[in-house]
Amino acid sequence: MALHHVVVVGAGFGGLEFTRAMAGAPVRINLIDRRNHHLFQPLLYQVATTSLATSEIAWPVRHLLRNRKDVTTLLGSVTGVDPSGKRVLLAGGEALAYDTLVLATGARHAYFGHDEWEPFAPGLKTLEDATTIRRRILLAFERAERESDPDKRRALMTLVIIGGGPTGVELAGTIAELARDTLDGEFRNIDTTAARVVLIEAGDRVLSNFRPKLSAYAKDALEKIGVEVELGRAVSECDEEGVVFGGERLNAGTIIWAAGVAASPAAEWLGAAADRVGRIMVEPDLTVPGQPDIFAIGDTVHVERKEGGLVPGVAPAAKQQGWHVAGTVKARLAGDQAARPFVYKSDGDLATIGKRAAVIDFGWISLTGRLAWWIWGIAHIYFLIGLRNRLAVSLSWLWIYVSGQRSARLITQGDDEDS
Amino acid sequence: MALHHVVVVGAGFGGLEFTRAMAGAPVRINLIDRRNHHLFQPLLYQVATTSLATSEIAWPVRHLLRNRKDVTTLLGSVTGVDPSGKRVLLAGGEALAYDTLVLATGARHAYFGHDEWEPFAPGLKTLEDATTIRRRILLAFERAERESDPDKRRALMTLVIIGGGPTGVELAGTIAELARDTLDGEFRNIDTTAARVVLIEAGDRVLSNFRPKLSAYAKDALEKIGVEVELGRAVSECDEEGVVFGGERLNAGTIIWAAGVAASPAAEWLGAAADRVGRIMVEPDLTVPGQPDIFAIGDTVHVERKEGGLVPGVAPAAKQQGWHVAGTVKARLAGDQAARPFVYKSDGDLATIGKRAAVIDFGWISLTGRLAWWIWGIAHIYFLIGLRNRLAVSLSWLWIYVSGQRSARLITQGDDEDS
Numbered sequence: 001m002a003l004h005h006v007v008v009v010g011a012g013f014g015g016l017e018f019t020r021a022m023a024g025a026p027v028r029i030n031l032i033d034r035r036n037h038h039l040f041q042p043l044l045y046q047v048a049t050t051s052l053a054t055s056e057i058a059w060p061v062r063h064l065l066r067n068r069k070d071v072t073t074l075l076g077s078v079t080g081v082d083p084s085g086k087r088v089l090l091a092g093g094e095a096l097a098y099d100t101l102v103l104a105t106g107a108r109h110a111y112f113g114h115d116e117w118e119p120f121a122p123g124l125k126t127l128e129d130a131t132t133i134r135r136r137i138l139l140a141f142e143r144a145e146r147e148s149d150p151d152k153r154r155a156l157m158t159l160v161i162i163g164g165g166p167t168g169v170e171l172a173g174t175i176a177e178l179a180r181d182t183l184d185g186e187f188r189n190i191d192t193t194a195a196r197v198v199l200i201e202a203g204d205r206v207l208s209n210f211r212p213k214l215s216a217y218a219k220d221a222l223e224k225i226g227v228e229v230e231l232g233r234a235v236s237e238c239d240e241e242g243v244v245f246g247g248e249r250l251n252a253g254t255i256i257w258a259a260g261v262a263a264s265p266a267a268e269w270l271g272a273a274a275d276r277v278g279r280i281m282v283e284p285d286l287t288v289p290g291q292p293d294i295f296a297i298g299d300t301v302h303v304e305r306k307e308g309g310l311v312p313g314v315a316p317a318a319k320q321q322g323w324h325v326a327g328t329v330k331a332r333l334a335g336d337q338a339a340r341p342f343v344y345k346s347d348g349d350l351a352t353i354g355k356r357a358a359v360i361d362f363g364w365i366s367l368t369g370r371l372a373w374w375i376w377g378i379a380h381i382y383f384l385i386g387l388r389n390r391l392a393v394s395l396s397w398l399w400i401y402v403s404g405q406r407s408a409r410l411i412t413q414g415d416d417e418d419s
Numbered sequence: 420m421a422l423h424h425v426v427v428v429g430a431g432f433g434g435l436e437f438t439r440a441m442a443g444a445p446v447r448i449n450l451i452d453r454r455n456h457h458l459f460q461p462l463l464y465q466v467a468t469t470s471l472a473t474s475e476i477a478w479p480v481r482h483l484l485r486n487r488k489d490v491t492t493l494l495g496s497v498t499g500v501d502p503s504g505k506r507v508l509l510a511g512g513e514a515l516a517y518d519t520l521v522l523a524t525g526a527r528h529a530y531f532g533h534d535e536w537e538p539f540a541p542g543l544k545t546l547e548d549a550t551t552i553r554r555r556i557l558l559a560f561e562r563a564e565r566e567s568d569p570d571k572r573r574a575l576m577t578l579v580i581i582g583g584g585p586t587g588v589e590l591a592g593t594i595a596e597l598a599r600d601t602l603d604g605e606f607r608n609i610d611t612t613a614a615r616v617v618l619i620e621a622g623d624r625v626l627s628n629f630r631p632k633l634s635a636y637a638k639d640a641l642e643k644i645g646v647e648v649e650l651g652r653a654v655s656e657c658d659e660e661g662v663v664f665g666g667e668r669l670n671a672g673t674i675i676w677a678a679g680v681a682a683s684p685a686a687e688w689l690g691a692a693a694d695r696v697g698r699i700m701v702e703p704d705l706t707v708p709g710q711p712d713i714f715a716i717g718d719t720v721h722v723e724r725k726e727g728g729l730v731p732g733v734a735p736a737a738k739q740q741g742w743h744v745a746g747t748v749k750a751r752l753a754g755d756q757a758a759r760p761f762v763y764k765s766d767g768d769l770a771t772i773g774k775r776a777a778v779i780d781f782g783w784i785s786l787t788g789r790l791a792w793w794i795w796g797i798a799h800i801y802f803l804i805g806l807r808n809r810l811a812v813s814l815s816w817l818w819i820y821v822s823g824q825r826s827a828r829l830i831t832q833g834d835d836e837d838s
Contacts (some may be wrong), residue, residue, distance in 0.1 A: 350673065
């Protein structure tokens with residue numbers, strides 16, 4: 001009898017964890033991703049801000065699974081699912097049959113009706129996004145150095161981050177340090193320490209998922225390192241010149257979008273019910289309604305917690321879901337068809353502010369300051385895959401910590417306008 | 420009185436060495452480059468073959484010169500020179516006046532009448548070139564894994580390198596090891612150790628600048644690690660399917676151009692006499708004929724050696740020229756207007772073949788094998804700039820040496836055809 005065939009779409013935290021948890025099960029697995037690498041997204045902002053090299057936070061998926069002879073890794077784009085034929089449709093016209101399908105297709109930054117803002121305010125989800133943002137930040141300073149008009153120069157030295165969640169807070173803090181520490185003294189016509197870093201959040205506090213006193217601490221810590229935090233004023237316009245927020249125009253040479261994400265098109269593939277950002281409304285056991293052989297996990301699903309609120313779009317949640325679904329699939333193969341509802345256990349929420357402070361909300365306790373920063377750093381080193389990357393990232397961070405110097409200050413892959 | 424103003428175009432080995440050697444001289448310097456980084460080109464092939472990260476071999480120019488308050492680094496494209504007005508012309512319409520001009524504008528790979536080959540056979544001069552080649556190599560294996568037609572699969576697993584100079588030899592050796600060691604066991608449908616790596620050289624030996632017995636050793640060493648070396652057969656055709664060489668067609672999924680370079684357009688800017696690849700025929704003191712205030716150095720100049728032959732287009736030659744011109748400029752400022760002819764001293768020629776062998780030709784002695792490899796490695800670590808990069812590259816190499824694993828196996832920045 002042919003082995004039960006599992007197709008996994010997406011090699012992010014959810015898809016990879018599912019695949020790992022299936023080790024030893026009587027199945028064969030095809031893992032498909034559009035990219036050849038698994039990306040450690042929690043540190044992506046450090047690539048965007050010149051602290052880490054791209055290869056320090058990304059690993060070839062097939063290398064991670066090289067010893068799993070039951071797993072075939074495929075580079076390919078999924079364009080749809082045919083549930084009645086039990087097939088995944090691939091770009092180029094191929095199709096792949098499955099017995100069980102796991103969709104772990106993630107999310108993408110989204111502009112919610114303002115897609116025309118994207119060219120001016122890139123978001124941060126892929127390595128290319130990170131090198132694009134890195135290029136724009138560095139180019140703005142290079143252009144300011146050559147600009148003689150003081151108004152234009154001031155605009156070039158104004159960097160706006162839209163969105164006060166963890167990504168926005170981490171970007172703003174690191175960019176402020178980049179301008180104040182790393183670049184200081186290297187230009188002759190501008191003073192990089194006078195750069196304006198403006199974090200705009202439409203809500204009334206940053207890090208709204210954390211408890212209010214941590215939000216207040218984070219705002220304070222950001223302001224101490226020179227970030228201007230603008231709360232309660234939504235951005236209504238984004239263009240080549242800058243942004244309009246709270247009715248006021250601010251000219252800015254660099255704008256970064258950290259204000260929202262939308263789910264992958266997995267819900268559309270299936271015609272499944274979705275929430276307002278496109279996440280599939282899955283059953284408690286993470287199956288797609290009416291499709292018991294199709295599971296969906298991670299940032300592309302909408303799961304409510306019994307204590308209220310949603311399971312957040314973070315790596316630990318996706319990993320827990322991957323692990324949970326693997327348990328269900330293995331139980332089914334062993335003859336146990338009972339539905340197993342998923343329960344999310346929060347490991348705590350973390351965010352850093354520059355290289356001195358962080359906030360951690362464990363629920364039962366919260367931490368701020370240097371101790372939180374060290375816990376944050378050690379946790380992230382721990383969750384990196386492979387000794388080599390742990391050594392490399394540790395070296396990079398040690399270097400930044402001691403010297404203030406960042407090693408990946410490269411302007412590459414220019415837009416046409418830059419060449 | 421205003422300080423003597425020196426404009427340097429190009430922050431490669433020549434321009435940077437000149438600028439460094441001018442420390443303390445009574446001048447102000449503007450150093451202009453199209454890129455924000457100095458690139459350690461001798462290791463660029465290691466980025467193309469996934470061994471090193473881009474940021475391990477490139478440094479922001481302004482960071483390297485941060486303590487030189489007499490130097491202003493500018494990111495900009497030079498489009499021409501106005502010698503009568505003593506001005507450098509920049510893209511965007513600006514101009515920069517100079518008292519002394521140093522052109523260190525390098526070279527670019529060239530197809531000598533076959534520019535139509537470029538899309539199929541990318542060359543290797545910039546970081547983007549390296550990530551393009553890296554992407555193509557890795558994508559060819561990914562596509563082979565999904566290809567069911569055996570002929571197409573064989574073509575995808577055929578990699579052709581055109582040109583048997585040091586770059587071609589180093590690329591071929593590293594790609595062979597990538598296929599045989601690094602990727603081995605990670606695919607399910609193909610055997611990467613069966614990949615064909617074909618090095619095509621029109622001349623009758625590889626490394627033609629080295630003595631013949633070293634060429635023979637290199638060919639032998641390449642063949643031992645699985646490279647097919649094809650000598651005496653020129654490539655007459657390059658297209659989407661592969662190459663034609665010596666009248667025979669070879670279908671190949673990846674083609675890399677390492678067969679030739681052409682100088683920058685500096686000779687055209689000046690209307691100066693140039694050799695067949697566009698290098699300025701400079702005076703013995705490295706000034707441009709008829710332009711005593713304009714020096715040209717590095718890969719963009721043609722300089723004959725008194726023992727015969729040309730000064731080669733290598734980093735040590737460019738650095739020696741930069742150092743020499745700085746001496747001339749300083750002597751002139753001190754009132755000594757005598758012409759100082761440049762004399763090239765060869766430090767020896769080096770090339771590696773994979774991670775076990777190398778050849779070194781010191782002129783008076785030659786070395787091969789493991790000892791040569793270690794000397795090559797230590798010399799390259801030594802010439803890298805900054806302790807941090809030395810540590811990072813040492814770690815990367817140690818890892819490859821011990822585990823065979825390469826850390827920068829990323830497919831990024833896809834061509835449109837790939838997305």
